[in-house]
Amino acid sequence: MRVRFAPSPTGRPHLGNMRTALFNWLFARSRGGAFVLRIEDTDQTRRIEGAVEAIYESLRWLGLDWDEGPDVGGPYGPYIQSERLPLYQEWARYLVAHDKAYYCYCSSERLEQMRAEQLTRGVPPRYDRRCRNLTAEERRALEAQGIQPVIRFKTPLSGRTEYTDLLLGKRQVRNATLDDFILLKSDGFPTYHLANIVDDHFMRITHVMRADEWLPSLPRHILLYKAFGWEPPAFIHLPLIVNKERKKLSKRDGDMELDWYRRQGYLPEAVANFLALMGWTPGTGTELMTLDEMVQSFSLERLSRSPAVFDMERLAWFNRQHLKRRPLSEVAALCRPYLQEAFGVETAWRPDCGFPDPEAWLSALVEAVYEEIACLSEIPGAVRFLFEDIVMELEAQQVLAEPAAGVVLAEFDQRLRRLADLHPASVQQMLADLRGALKASHGLAGRQVMFPLRAALTGRLHGPQLHLIIALLGRERCLERVARVRNVLAERR
């Protein structure tokens, strides 16, 4: 059993592409088959520099490995269509020789004009088959004008073509509704239809799993297999992933690029998990899964037929869940670049804080906040107060304006100075003692103690647990920030 993923290098892979790749990969891995990567670069005008590399990177990032492909080779290469031109030309000529295809000399201008006119008349725009029955002399005459012809398929004028999709079952179309589509362009490159069939055949592909948008051309492909006398593979057409406007994903949807999610700091396993559950379900009710678990329960029967709307909130949830399943050290390592980019440094560790080295500090930082973030890029925002001078928010100012604030800060200052070490546990104990003391002496409730401290240390009223904040900041910075606030309070008096 062999499947392939056959993207064209026309831009950065988007989520729709990658889900197709994922399903093919899951299918291959679950059945012990081969997963082949093939690059369909037959449109030279749309070719984009670096797109092939982007495809490799995206697949690798998601954790999808391929058994054969342009870079790893394989027994049926080359795996880039632009390197297989002679093959397509040979088989296009084969069809002409067997009266299954013909040369067409019509200019693009004429075709365009015809199409426009047909459209205004309200008839289906279709090639009028003018060149289908050219005599040898007519052809010579046209050729003498130096016209580079295309090769068109000689679609049967009557009868029906039966086609089967594993998800849909058997269908049929009237051949009269099909037109004579182009197989080989005038530049000698094949169209998708030709290249696809030739490659799938010679690469021994047994199952073609592709996006739904290809379903309308399946009858043509079946006709081609018949014309060649080849056995067609099984076909599975996957429902589209659509954007919030319920439209097919396009290059315009920048946030539909896989790369965007990678940069935002979504985990590959979360994206894969999320993607897989759009159009597929294991049937067990389980939602959180690793790639391996998905391989275990993957089956074609559980693929859906209806398009799915992309939901960012749901992705965020998957990401949170997978983030929690990763070892802290890994998450910490992943956070580094984001901190570096936001603050110019990866750490704000100080010798007088509650952690022995920057490594432990970073770990603690991540542990303190990683449950409140959806993706890694949100980390800097959550820990800004550790790296930069604080900006006092209005509600924090209000808390500090209250009469209890002064005494709380003074008492905290004393106790922090006396504290032997800033281990989170020590700080936590110190805060508990502080609360107890202030409750006894001034009748202050817990939040009347903690809020002013939080406000003075971070400028905000919410964030990680206070004892962690203190341990992360270190003694000196805490004392500074408290002193600054106390000065302001004193001036005001």
Place this chain on the structure above:
RNA sequence: GGCGCAUUCGUCUAGCGGCCUAGGACAUCGCCCUCUCAAGGCGAAGAUCGGGGGUUCGAAUCCCCCAUGCGCUACCA
């Protein structure tokens, strides 16, 4: 215009003739926990299964018609 595919809570979905007064998850709201936010726990609200006809003792599930959305209709894939 033609052809095709789709249609169950806002979203992803379970459901494949009786177990459905339609289940789960995300999001939303409330409560608990708590120094705060988040997480977590508990709970609520949310779908007359796109509409209309059939078939059947019985339909979200089968059949037909319609509507809507989307896709294809290129010397793009």
